[in-house]
Amino acid sequence: MARQVARTATDAEDLVAEAFARILDVLNRGGGPTTAFRAYLLTTVRNLATTSNTQDRRLHLAPDVDLVFAEQPRMPSIDSVSDAIDRSLLAQAFARLPLRWQRVLWHLEVEDLPLAEVADRFGMNPNGVSALAYRARKGLREAYLDADRAIPDPRKRSPRPMADAA
Known part of the structure; x- marks a missing residue:
């Protein structure tokens, strides 16, 4: 799940580590899942990825707009009509x-x-x-x-x- 929702392999590892840390914290406080641990873990990973992606979207600014919208090479068209x-x-x-x-x-x-x-x-x-x-x-x-x-x-x-x- 982490590999599917993360941008890089390092981000996936960070998501899994953070998810287990949060679940351990919840379990130590007497909460958390009593059944279906896998589903709880996957949901935690997905929620962390969503939060991380939302924060990243706010933080990452394009250094140069011209680089972001650089014209892509175009393929010649076959159908002239x-x-x-x-x-x-x-x-x-x-x-x-x-x-x-x-x-x-x-x-x-x-x-x-x-x-x-x-x-x-x-x-x-x-x-x-x-x-x-x-x-x-x-x-x-x-x-x-x-x-x-x-x-x-x-x-x-x-x-x-x-x-x-x-």
């Missing part, structure tokens, strides 16, 4: 956005300008631009899905009416 349809849908969705959303997405995503520079161009603070970009991305996703739904699926053709035999 599908890529062309995706590009077309994306262009349609982008064109449906309000001009302000288009501009903020263009500056941040295409031109890759820093948030502070975009904030200066828009006369806003960086947090405001970040919130605007969040709404614009959400709007772009919704517009893309709407455009995709508008394309008829060739696999779902309606049956042709039968010609009357004369």
